[in-house]
Amino acid sequence: MYTIVDIETTGGKYNEEGITEIAIYRYDGHKVIDQFISLVNPEREIQPFVVNLTGINSNMLRNAPKFYEVAKRIVEITEDTILVAHNAKFDYRILRTEFKRLGFEFKRKTLCTVELSKDLIPDQESYSLGKLTRALGIPIADRHRASGDAFATVKLFQMLLDKDLKKNIIQEAIRQEPKYQLEPKHLDIIESLPSITGVYYMHKADGEIIYIGKSKNIKKRVNQHFTSTTHKSKKIQLQVATVTYESCGSELVALLKESEAIKQNKPIFNRALRRTIFTHALYHFIDEDGYINLKIDKVDGRKSPITTFSNRQSAKSFMFTSVDNYKLCQKLTGLYPTKSNCFNYTIKTCEGACIKEENPEDYNSRVQQLIDKNSFKNQTMVIIDKGRDIDERSAILIQNGIFKGIGFYNLNYQINNLEVLESIITPMENNRDTQHIIKSYLRRNKKLKMIHFDKIGNL
Known part of the structure; x- marks a missing residue:
């Protein structure tokens, strides 16, 4: 649990400043669950430059509560939380100074979003x-x-949690919260989880991640782990102390986050999922007559596939559909081995490439359409999918055929500039697994919105 804090002060000499306004949002890592916002009478003069900066003047604060009148509320809302602020040293020092004047020692763990941003979002101009x-x-x-600065810090912190692929922030938080180190009942854990699409992380009492999973219904899936009688499930049940989660909105985002998180964290109970998640691929070659042939084969790391499949059956199903959609030859796609014409030529749905009746250029142009549709080679585009809230969307960035990462953006924010888009993206590894996840998802979800960019980053 976190409390995101922002404080406005009078300015002046070090440790002689007074608070003029305070905003605190209690944040569970997903949403704000409590808040406290108040002007504060500092009982001292406000520096003129501060008045110009904030617009807060002494007349506004004449009837505002003094710090001792709001101190109890501040203690209550920040209890058992990690205090988060942009330049946390300043806000924490001001709070400790004010409480010290009251004879009370105020102690909280802190996180600074400036330091986290420098680590997780490097190379920013400011x-x-x-x-x-x-x-x-x-x-x-x-x-x-x-209130404005604190709420913006909430949104920034949410983005930093997304970008923290190794989950160092969450694991450290679990270590620092003794109540999570008690042996909880599995029912209590399940009750705390939502029925949403996302990625879940099972932790031991010291915060270590022992299992990572993805589900369209996190509550239901974790319940299955806790009620299963398999050997692995029983071992997880004995070791799990708490379960944290990330809301993803999109199943594609959840699949990509799960794959990346498993590779980054290497949980002990995810050994099977670390292996490649597909077995077959679609390859192409040009035969001696100049026709592009397609071939389903086992995955070969030395070759570059058009697309990949979880098994041979799904590959064959894809090819039968593609033959119909693109009017391709069954023989040249490996679906009808023969030395003469294919069956589709007999029923007049093949133009005769199998017996060299159709011009290779005409036939190849249709094959190329299939290749372009199912391969990202040299393409720069953004796949737009559901977000975590109604006014949000997810963005999956492919640049020059390489998967770059994912991010979330508000619908009021236009995604039409590649340079701006890159700043909100959480960089992720491009590998055969991610390429397979994206391509197979697009095959199943043909109506997804995609924005294409040219080679210099323009729409």
């Missing part, structure tokens, strides 16, 4: 809250007011 959120497409209202 890490000031205003410039960073603008670069990342995070809307920010009431700049230099506590």
Whole structure:
């Protein structure tokens, strides 16, 4: 559990500042579950430059509560949480100073979104809250007011959690929260989980991730783990202390995040899933007569496939459909071995490439359409899918045929500039598994929106 904090002060000498406004959002890693926002009478003068910056003046604060009147609420809302702020050293120092004046020692673990951003979103022009959120497409209202800056920090922190592929932030949080280290009942864990599409992480008491999974219904899937009687499930049941999760909205995003997370974290109970998740591929070659032939074969790492499949049967099913859709020859696609014409030529649905009646250029142009449709080679595009909320969408970036990563954006934010898009993307590894996941998902979901860019990043 986290509390995202932003504080506005009077300015002045070090450790003599007073709080003029405070905003605190209690955040469970997915949504805000409580908040406290208040002006505060600092009982001292506000520096003129601060008045110009924030718009908060002494007249506004005359009837505001003094710090001792809001101190109890601050203690309550931040209890058992990690305090998160943009430049956390400043906000935490101000809070500790104010509590020290009351004779109370205020202690909380802290996280700084400036430091996290430098680590997880490197090479930004600036890490000031205003410039960073603008670069990342995070809307920010009431700049230099506590509530606006704190809520923008919530959105930034959510993005940082997404980009933390090794889950260091969450694992550290579990280690620091003793209540999660008690042996919880499995029913309590299940009750805390949502019925949403996403990725879930099973942790031991020390935070170590022992299993990662993906599901369209996280609550139902975890319940299956806890009620299964298989040897692996029983071992997981004995070791699991808590389950955390990431909402993904899109099944494609969940599949990609699961694949990447397993490779990054190497959980002990995910050994089977670390292996390649497909067995067959579609390859092409040009025969001695100039026709492009297609062939289903076992995956060969030395060759570049058009697309890949989980098994031979799904590959053959794809090819039968493609022969119909593109009016291809059964013989030249390996579906009808023969020395003469294919069966489709007999029923007049093949143009005769099998017996050299059709011109190779005409036939090859249709084969090339299939190849272009199912291969990302040299293409730069963004696949748009569901987001985690109704006003959000997910973006999967393919650049020059290479999978670059995924991100989320608000519908009010236009994804029409490749450079801006790259800043919100969480970089992920391009490998045969990710290519297979994306291609097979697109085959099943033909109506997904795709935005194509040219070689220099324009629409």
